[in-house]
Amino acid sequence: MKRLCLLIIPVAFSLFSCQVALGVERFPPPDFESGHQLPQTTYPPAREGVYEYIDVAVLLGALSLSSYLVLRRRSRREIFALMLFSLLYFGFWRKGCICPVGAGQNIVLSVFDSSYAVPFVVVLFFLLPLVFTLFFGRTFCAAVCPLGAIQDLVVLKPTAVPFWLESTLRLLAYLYLGAAVLLAATGSAFIICRYDPFVSFFRVSGNLNVLIIGACLLVIGVFVGRPYCRFLCPYGVILRQLSRVSKWRVTITPDECINCRLCEDSCPFGAIRGSTTDWPKRDYNKSKTRLAVLIILAPVLALSGALATRTASGWLSRAHPTVRLADRVYLEESGKVADTTDASLAFRGSGKPIEELYTDASNIQAKIGLGSLIFGVFIGLLIGVKLIKHSIRWHRTGYEADRASCLACGRCFDYCPREQVRLKKIKEGAEGGE
Structure with a gap:
């Protein structure tokens, strides 16, 4: 019954939000011929600055508590409770804004456009989760991110995704991040915010297409744990890399792994890596040859990526309003x-010369073209690095959570018999103290 309720909640929000969006489209303002004038649109006043810093304080507190619960308390139940709080506060109460996931676009634009001033609160929202990840792993993903929380609620029948497929799908997040950086740097669009799949649920309104995408991700999330976090989240790309070198990290067992394999299927996100001690011996000469071939192919992959993205630069440039306007004026x-x-x-x-508009559009297209080349080289090299990485044999003596992929949800804790022994000792100590 509990699982059924968790599934019904996001579906209900989806249907209700779709009705709101459709209602806006079905009932446009009437066109009166009697000289009637529509009332002037009013907007609520902006929040006072003190409330923004309250949000920062809540974020800092939630990150600290999440890190403590994951690394010290090792309690899935308490992590889940904090996750619900974050969903309610940062999601439904704050309407998904300010969000660390999209804040990076503001940072990028401020770097490339000196006239754009990014608010200090936005900088803090972007940096705080990164700092905590560098020290404690992905505890932001565990219980603080509302986008991850809403997906975590619907993980009911998780199915394992083959490693090769998961590794391939993760390239989508890099593509998304690269496109977002390119378009933000040129002032074209903030696509992470525009196509945020869950913010419409938090606001109970929004673009119908985005609502449908969000609903589809939640349905997929019933069977594939957190699909947006694992395969699409651009902020997650940065968190993955920082988590690789974090000072502390999630461990399945509180001490030594006994290779019982009970935790093997406990992670719905495919983040547990098994022991390699029972792997068969391999022909290392063939491995060395394959590795050498991949290293030689890396420049070819980089060039191929550059050509592919350069071809798509014209399409990307149309995301900029000036380019779209120039195209429209030319057609007219x-x-x-x-x-x-x-x-x-x-x-x-406005009286602005058309030639000046064309010149501005041409300059923007040139910038996007150059950025597309750099972006393509990066993607090509990334594919090469992934292939090289998968050709290397990594040695593990026990089952452990992958540093980059682990979302620190705490599900695996309850499957470890060594963890149960630890909890039993704590309970006996507490009872003895009484």
Whole structure:
């Protein structure tokens, strides 16, 4: 019954949100011919600055508590309780804003555009989870991120994803991150915020297409744990790399692994790596040859990536409003379209020369073209590094949580018999103290 309720909650939010979005489209403002004027749109006042720092304080407290619960208390129940609080506060109460996942776009834009000033609170929201990850692993993902929390609630029948497929799907997150950085750096768009799949649920309104995407991810999440976190989250790409070198990390067992294999299937996110002591011997000469071939192929992959993204740069440049406006004005000037748009009418009313608009659009396209080349080289090299990494044999004497992939959810703790012994000793000590 509990699992059924957890499944019904996000579906209900999805249906309700879709009704809200459809309601906006079905009932546009009426067009009166009697001279009636629509009332002026009003907006609620911005939150006072002190409340923003309260949000930062809550984030800092939640990160600290999450790290303590994961590494010291080792309690899945308490981690789950904190996760629910984060979902309610950062998700439904704060409407998913400010979000560390999308805050990086503001940072990037401020680096490439000196006229853009990024709020200090946004910088803190972006940096605090990274700092905690560098020391304690992905405790932000464990119980603080509302995007992860809403997905965690629907993990009911998790199915293992083959390692090769999971490794391939993770490339999508790198592509998403690269596109987001490129478009933010050129002032084109903040696509992470625009296509956030769950913020519409938090606000109970939004674009219908994005709502459908979010609902689909939640349905997939019933069988594939946290699909957005694992395969799409651009912020997760950064967290993965920092978690590899974290000072402390999640361990399945509180002391020495006895290779009982009870934890093997406990992780719905495929983050547990088994012992390699029973692996068959391999022909290391073939391994060395394959490794050498992959190293030689790395420049070829980089060049291929550059060519692929350079081809797509024209499509990416259309995300910038100036480029879209220039294309529209060109179509109108050449007589290929008869009607006009609000944007083109506003431009003509501004008195700005068309040649200047074309020049601005051309400069933007050149910047995006250069950025696309760099982006393509990065993706090509990334694929090469992944192939090289998978050709290397990593030695493990026991079962352990993968540093990069582990979301620190704490599910594996209850499956370890050594952990049960530890908890029993704590309980006996508490009873003896009484």
